Amino acid sequence: MNHHTATKLFGLTATIMAGSTLLADDPYQSHKEWRVYSGDLAGSKYSSLDQIHRGNVSMLKPAWIYHTDDASSGSGTTIECNPIIVDGTMFLTSPRLKLIALDAATGTERWRFDPGNGGGVNRGVMFWEDPDKGTQDRRIFYSVGNYLYAVNADTGTAVPSFGTAGRIDLREGLDRDTFHLSVSSSSPGVIFSDLIIMGSATGEGPGPTAPGHVRAFDVRTGERRWIFHTIPHPGEPGHEDWPPEAWRTIGGANAWGGLTVDAERGWVFFGTGSAAYDHYGGDRIGANTFANCVVALDARTGERQWHFQTVHHDLWDYDLPCPPNHLTVTHGGRKIAATAQVTKTGMVFLFDRQTGEPLFEIEERPVPPSAIPGESAWPTQPFPVKPPPYALQRFTAEEVTNRTLEARAAILEQLKSMQTGNVFLPPGFAKTITIPQFNGGTDWGGAAVDPEAGMLYVNNSNEAEWIAMVKSQPKGKMSLHALGQHLYSVICSSCHGIGNPRHPASPSLASLKTIKERSTQEAVFELITTGRGQMPAFAALPEIQRRAVTAFLFGNGKDEMINSSELEAGWEQDTPYVATGHHDFRDPDGYPANRAPWGTLSAIDLNAGEIRWQVPLGTYPELEVQDHPPTGTFNMGGPIVTAGRLIFIGASMDERFHAYDQETGKLLWEYQLPAGAYATPATFEINGKQFIAIAAGGGGKPGTRSGDAIYCFALP
Secondary structure, rough: OOOOOOOOOOOOOEEEOOOOOOOEEEEOOOOOOOOOOOOOOOOOEEEOOOOOOOOOOHHOEEEEEEEEEOOOOOOOOOOOOOHHHOOOOEEEEEOOOEEEEEOOOOEEEEEEOOOOOOOOOOOOOOEEOOOOOOEEEEEEEEOOOOEEEEEEEOOOEOOOOOOOEEEEOOOOOOOOOOOOOEEEEOOOEEEEOOOOEEOOOOOOOOOOOOEEEEEEEEEEOOEEEEEEOOOOOOOOHHHHHHHOHHHHOOOOOOOOEEEEEEEOOOOEEEEOOOOOOOOOOOOOOOOOOOOOOEEEOOOOOOEEEEEEEOOOOOOOOOOOOOOEEEEEEEOOOOOEEEEEEEOOOOEEEEEEOOOOOOOOOEEEEEEOOOOEEEEEOOEEEEOOOOOOOOOOEOHHHHHHHOOOHHHHHOOOOOHOOOOOOEEEOOOOOOOEEEEOEEOOOHHHHHHEEEEEOOOOEEEOOOOOOEOOEEEEEOOOOHHHHHHHHHHHHHHHHHHEEEEEEOOOOOOOOOHOOHHHEEEEEEEEHHHHHEEOEEEEOOOOOHHHHHHHHHHHOOOOOOOOEEHHOOOOOHHOOOOOOOEEEEEEOOOOOOOEEOOOOEEEEEEEEEOOEEEEEEEEOOHHHHHHHHOOOOOOEEEOOOOEOOOOOOEEEOOOEEEEEEEEEOOOEEEEEEEEOOOOOOOOEEEEEEEEEEEEEEEEEEEOOOOEEEEEEEEEEEEO
């Protein structure tokens, strides 16, 4: 290990613009720190550091490794945090969402803050220092469960003047009674001037869910300063695209993937998710503006500047999972400030940042109608003419795997009873193929850009899933256990899964079957009622339904018979049809049902609207030893780009950290980690030495083994 004692960064003067912690002089070219989630307020994930470059990257070695010591056994925890580095200190979160400060040069722990209720996911933190007091008031803001915490950046103690004893409750101040619901924030907000601007993660299932309104809070006190209603209230733009009372009852339309800022304009940008419930919209007939929209607001007031909807009346959970990136493109010989939004559907939408006008034509193309009673799928969806999609958008017999003859024959047999076709095939009563799947395409990791070259780099998953709709309320006599099994499949399985044949220990039904070894039936009933971490509260479900789910998880209730037709009507009135979950579609050996590549990394020229190169991202080691070419894998986490002409990314299920040539996509270096790097890297310089850091937390949606390590690499 190469340890350094000197930790103070040099060569960078922090600039405070209207009180915000901007990277200075030129936020794209001058930064030697990584002070903001995704590298800068523009979300570029770009660094001007070039000490590590194409000619020497093969020499990278671990400089230090830090263990948080709080991962679970199996695959029950993850680390998705993109660490920030400020004045020689690295700030990050652990699998149990402890906030930790490290000496960034050595990995030595300086302090840790334990909120005491850690659970779920955190992807990053925010740093702020008072421009009037300087280093006397430096804070880290981060979210755990329903709360946003303010922690002293130097001591690791709560800031008592913020909210109540150093935290605010995100369930409050949404202009609706949401205290019994779940409102959290898995991705960090942004700090601009004296404001913390936040999106939220809300429930997505049937039944009551919170609205995803975007809010700004006072950075010193936690007081709400403004709110933008993503489900518009009467008299607000977009209200006509919803049923008249939707603003009182519908949830979602939330900016759960984070936000970016154009500091010069003073605008904040974000992408929103679908309205709840994800797969049935009979109670939200209409286009559903501002769900599934790229939105630009005045960061000081919350006033809308422009918006564009990428999916109308979403039935697929095709959230915009990440905020847009800001960069400069050249069109018609003219430099244009642009905003680029990548998507779960594998499309890139490119806009003039000032006006919101598309820089490449976007066509409204007809898509199939829904066969579900009461549903009204939107007749068209937007498709950019350029760039072409970077993800697979069709599944028919032509796209079936050719890995082996036996695998192909097995999938072709299954297709005989399934609905297949192009992207935006509405869920139906028969098994319906969804591709890109519900996690994308691109998920929360988003894209990285070379901001002056007009180049965008994005990873993508190419795996199909299937979905089927059923009536939400079964009829007739059944056991309490059977009712719980039905409710689990229609309410719980979209998060916990049905099970994965390749990874039976993944966070799915298989792992929940062991819950009786880890908890009691009473404790699980209480958890379902109150929620915890990312687990939303289901207090709005009738007691017998909560009891039924608990009985199913513990294998009880098989002799207790009930007449489901006589049960008290609840959420089923508004959501009469629900999906049975998000089902992996795999061959008998557990590999994806479609042809490889199953995961890719792409370079997209936004000047010309062309894909410059696309390569598989990751491989299956057992196929690799058989001399099978790289297949790519399902991937989670994002890339970064450096002036050394390199792209660094983990993300793949082979648990490797990679460096690719920015010009060609050639794999130049990889390092085998002990757990998957399902996070976005960070790079920084201390005492003239460049470092690259990545979390190896495993677990998460890929379902591989959990880890607890932060790896930091440097040249020998």
